[in-house]
Structures are given as structure tokens and as C-alpha cells.
Amino acid sequence: MARLGGMYGPDATFLGVPRADLADPASWAGTDIMIIGAPFDGGTSHRPGARFGPQAIRCTDYLPHDASRPHLALGVDPLTDLRVADAGDVEMPSGDTELSLRRLEEAVHRTCRGGAIPVILGGDHTVALPDATGVARHVGWGRLSMIHFDAHADTGDTQFGALYGHGTPMRRLIESGAVRGDRFLQIGLRGYWPEPETLDWMAEQEMRSYEMAEVVARGLDECLTEAFAIATDECDGVFLSVDVDVVDPGMAPGTGTPEPGGLTSRQLLDAVRRIAMELPLAGVDVVEVSPPYDHAEITAFLANRVVLEALSGIAWRRKRDAAAAAGEAGATGTGSAGVRRPEAPLLEGRRPASEN
Numbered sequence: 001m002a003r004l005g006g007m008y009g010p011d012a013t014f015l016g017v018p019r020a021d022l023a024d025p026a027s028w029a030g031t032d033i034m035i036i037g038a039p040f041d042g043g044t045s046h047r048p049g050a051r052f053g054p055q056a057i058r059c060t061d062y063l064p065h066d067a068s069r070p071h072l073a074l075g076v077d078p079l080t081d082l083r084v085a086d087a088g089d090v091e092m093p094s095g096d097t098e099l100s101l102r103r104l105e106e107a108v109h110r111t112c113r114g115g116a117i118p119v120i121l122g123g124d125h126t127v128a129l130p131d132a133t134g135v136a137r138h139v140g141w142g143r144l145s146m147i148h149f150d151a152h153a154d155t156g157d158t159q160f161g162a163l164y165g166h167g168t169p170m171r172r173l174i175e176s177g178a179v180r181g182d183r184f185l186q187i188g189l190r191g192y193w194p195e196p197e198t199l200d201w202m203a204e205q206e207m208r209s210y211e212m213a214e215v216v217a218r219g220l221d222e223c224l225t226e227a228f229a230i231a232t233d234e235c236d237g238v239f240l241s242v243d244v245d246v247v248d249p250g251m252a253p254g255t256g257t258p259e260p261g262g263l264t265s266r267q268l269l270d271a272v273r274r275i276a277m278e279l280p281l282a283g284v285d286v287v288e289v290s291p292p293y294d295h296a297e298i299t300a301f302l303a304n305r306v307v308l309e310a311l312s313g314i315a316w317r318r319k320r321d322a323a324a325a326a327g328e329a330g331a332t333g334t335g336s337a338g339v340r341r342p343e344a345p346l347l348e349g350r351r352p353a354s355e356n
Helices: 051-059 098-112 125-141 169-176 198-203 212-218 221-232 265-278 298-325
Strands: 033-038 084-091 117-122 144-149 179-189 208-211 237-243 281-289
Touching: 033 051, 033 098, 033 281, 033 298, 051 281, 051 298, 098 117, 098 125, 098 281, 117 125, 117 298, 125 144, 125 169, 125 221, 125 237, 125 281, 144 169, 144 221, 144 265, 179 221, 208 212, 208 221, 212 221, 221 265, 221 281, 237 265, 265 298, 281 298
Parallel strands: 033 084, 033 117, 117 281, 144 179, 144 237, 179 208, 237 281
Antiparallel strands: none
16 A cells, blocks of 8 residues: 555654655665554544544654754664654554554554564554554564553453454453563553453463552662563563553643553653663554643653654664674763763763863
């Protein structure tokens, strides 16, 4: 299928990066990162509107759409250090769920086969099923782990009698074997769902779910460190799925099923950056942005920055690895290799030599 562009708006790309047509391999040869829009909200159980999420994530910024975003903390520019392209939206009619999911899975798998990491902009969380399945078909069935940020487990058996919906994708992934249950990490769960029977099923699959009370008691960094060890054991790649409702609705109101008491936006951004810096990401999705329920675009701003943090972490990791392979000094610090740590003083190393 030829490039659609924007399904619900103009053909704008993510912060001005070049366009790509997945049906024309020459248009994206050598691409490192492929942005794919998944404008689907036919799986929502409460408030709709996530079909407008991809457009909002692509466009919400106060800086020029010039395909450049120098990262202060990491010293990289992910949109220039990486070859990033935008394939536009996959045509996903909300009235035909199975067709929509098949089309998205094929777009993701084609991206992986072409050597790029897919970054999918949702859309409701139903899209995680084709997103991770498409990546698993490339990485290897059962060789892909999942790190899933969400207020909800999304492990329901059915939703309104249907197998597909934003409350069921994680169960479908585990049932299919695309992602092993014992390599499925969930962070930020809270509230009053799922019911005990579903929790029992999750335990039987050996999932590891970090409810917010545990995150608060142990600290997010400690939970992440533990999750990373599990995610990289007997797996060749990690899929990162971020539902913006993992963040407290005071900081991310534009979503379909808000649940008070979540992470702060700062915590999420730091966590996503760390994941991309430390783990072999094979795919990313950012979902459940519902612009009609947003206020002053703050949820769209957050989702845009989640994408940028992921891309910046990937760029930093590749820069570090290249420096290490070349045997350059400072490859793990702020030395001559130019690979800076985010916790280093911002202006360190920028003074003229005569002043050092």
C-alpha cells in the first residue's frame, strides 16, 4: 500500500524528519528509525479520541519542525545522529479491527526487515499487539521481552465479548508466544482492575508487575534495575510500550482511562531515557494520547518528549558503542570520546582550554 500520510489531518512528519514510503524501499534505504502512525481507537473501553494521537505527537512542540533536537543531558541530536524517517499513518478504520491490526503488523514487520527500529505512535493500546508481534516475527518468536508502562495490566481475556481491545493485547501477546510471560515487565500499575481471576492468570504466566505501591516503597530506579536483568535474560531484543496513563492525570489528562496516583512526567522521561541507553531496544510504541481530553496540549507535549528521550537514548548508546569499538578514551564518561553522562554538569568540558 502506498504512503497514506495523515489519516486525520495533513501529512506532517515527526518534527520535520524526511518522509518515507514503506512500499518504496529506496525511499528509506539506510534508515535507522521509522516513525509509524497508528491512528486507531476502535479498541477503547471508555473515552475515545486516540485516533488523533499520532498527529498530536508529531506536531506538538514550540520549536521549529527542522528535524533537529540537540539533547542537553546526553550531548546527542537524535534526529541528525540517527537517520529518522516518517512513514505516515497506516490506514486503520476503527470499524474493522482485524484488518487494521493486520495492516499495522505488516508495516512494523516490513520496517524491521528493512533494518530500522519501528517507533509507533498510537492510537489506543490495542495496537501493542500488532506492534510487538511484528517485531517478534523479526527478532524471533519468544526472543523479545516487553517493558510496559501503564496504569492498567491490559491482560483481560475479552473486552465487551471481543478478543481485541485496549484491555487485552498483553494477554494475546503471551498466548501467541510472541512474548514470553516470564519476560513481561509492567511498571506503574494501580487502581481497581484487573479482577483477581486475571491476576491469577498473570501469576501463572510468571509476569512481573510493579504496582505503584512497590514502586514508591522501593524506588523506581531499583525496580528498573531488577526489570532490566529479567528483560535481557534469554532475549535478543526489548520492546518498550508506553501508555501515557502511567503518568498521573494531573500531568497527563489527555487519555482515555485516567487513573490518579501515577508516575510524574519527570520519572517517565528519565525511565525511558535509561531504558534506551541501557537496553537493546527493538521497537517502541507510545499510546493512548487522546487530544480531545487534553488541556493546553500537555499530554501531547509529554508523548512527544517520550519519543525524543527514546531516540536520544538509542543515539547515545550507539555513540558510546562506536567510541568503545574504536578504543577511544572516555567512552564511558565525559572524556575525549565526547560521550557525556546525563548527570554530568551541563557545561563541563565546554570552557576554552586556556581556562581549564
